[in-house]
Amino acid sequence: MQDAQSEGALTALLDWYREMGAEEAVGESAIDWLRRGEAAPGKEFSRQLKTPSTPSGPPLSPPAGRPLPTMPVPPAPSRQFPATAPEAAVLAARTAAREAASLEELGTKLAAFDGCSLKATAKNLCFYRGMAKARLMLIGEAPGRDEDLEGKPFVGRAGQLLDKMLAAIQLSEQNAHIANIVYWRPPGNRTPTPQEAQVCRPFLERQVELVAPELVVLLGGAAAKHLLEVADGIMRIRGKWREIEIGSVKVRAIATLHPAYLLRAPAAKRLAWRDLLAVKAALGG
Numbered sequence: 001m002q003d004a005q006s007e008g009a010l011t012a013l014l015d016w017y018r019e020m021g022a023e024e025a026v027g028e029s030a031i032d033w034l035r036r037g038e039a040a041p042g043k044e045f046s047r048q049l050k051t052p053s054t055p056s057g058p059p060l061s062p063p064a065g066r067p068l069p070t071m072p073v074p075p076a077p078s079r080q081f082p083a084t085a086p087e088a089a090v091l092a093a094r095t096a097a098r099e100a101a102s103l104e105e106l107g108t109k110l111a112a113f114d115g116c117s118l119k120a121t122a123k124n125l126c127f128y129r130g131m132a133k134a135r136l137m138l139i140g141e142a143p144g145r146d147e148d149l150e151g152k153p154f155v156g157r158a159g160q161l162l163d164k165m166l167a168a169i170q171l172s173e174q175n176a177h178i179a180n181i182v183y184w185r186p187p188g189n190r191t192p193t194p195q196e197a198q199v200c201r202p203f204l205e206r207q208v209e210l211v212a213p214e215l216v217v218l219l220g221g222a223a224a225k226h227l228l229e230v231a232d233g234i235m236r237i238r239g240k241w242r243e244i245e246i247g248s249v250k251v252r253a254i255a256t257l258h259p260a261y262l263l264r265a266p267a268a269k270r271l272a273w274r275d276l277l278a279v280k281a282a283l284g285g
């Protein structure tokens, strides 16, 4: 009876994890990053982390008559996981990206870059798919499970729908460049944080400079908000052409609904279709 109950509880817990997007273990064996010392990603940024300053103000004291509970203090790890020092990481990203004279070099720089904490849990770098030079560049949110396994953006279900959307306006990856605002899969497919997008941004800017598209399509709210620097929801942002500056490039951009959203809400496809027709017209029909 108790076995059946605990089995039921475990199954419910697994269902909950799946609902939250955690559909697999990150690796077959756990990695203890704290023990990897110098070999852990981001080591150079950890050195630049400021030691937290001692808080000022009166020392905290327990409420009268109640002693503070004593808790066992675990020994301090030999190093902190260096996921935070965005300024240093952004600076390093900028330097690395600027040095890349081609997309191939940019890919090599990205592969060597340890300043984005998403890299620690991702299996592969997802740089781009499609053409190195293209009149149309599409930018999504972040790699998901299939993209992480394959090391390419938009190869899962959402990617298959994206390919159909492109085919509907006589395009394909043979005449487009497809990327994301971050290059590694966020754990559990969560939306990348603004910090993660900011750290990847110098690479994306260089990528846009090298691809030199005439038009950029932003897929979904996360990409649109990040690159258009607006706080409105995607339903308000979509379907309007704007000129945006990415790195040294000024380019026309339009936001549309993310194909993953269209899979969940097929009735919204008519709005995406309008945006696609606008893209087709802007490319010259």
Ligand code: URA
Pocket: 140, 141, 142, 143, 144, 147, 152, 153, 154, 155, 156, 158, 159, 180, 260
């Ligand atoms: N969703 C995205 O935003 N990007 C991908 O590469 C895949 C799914």
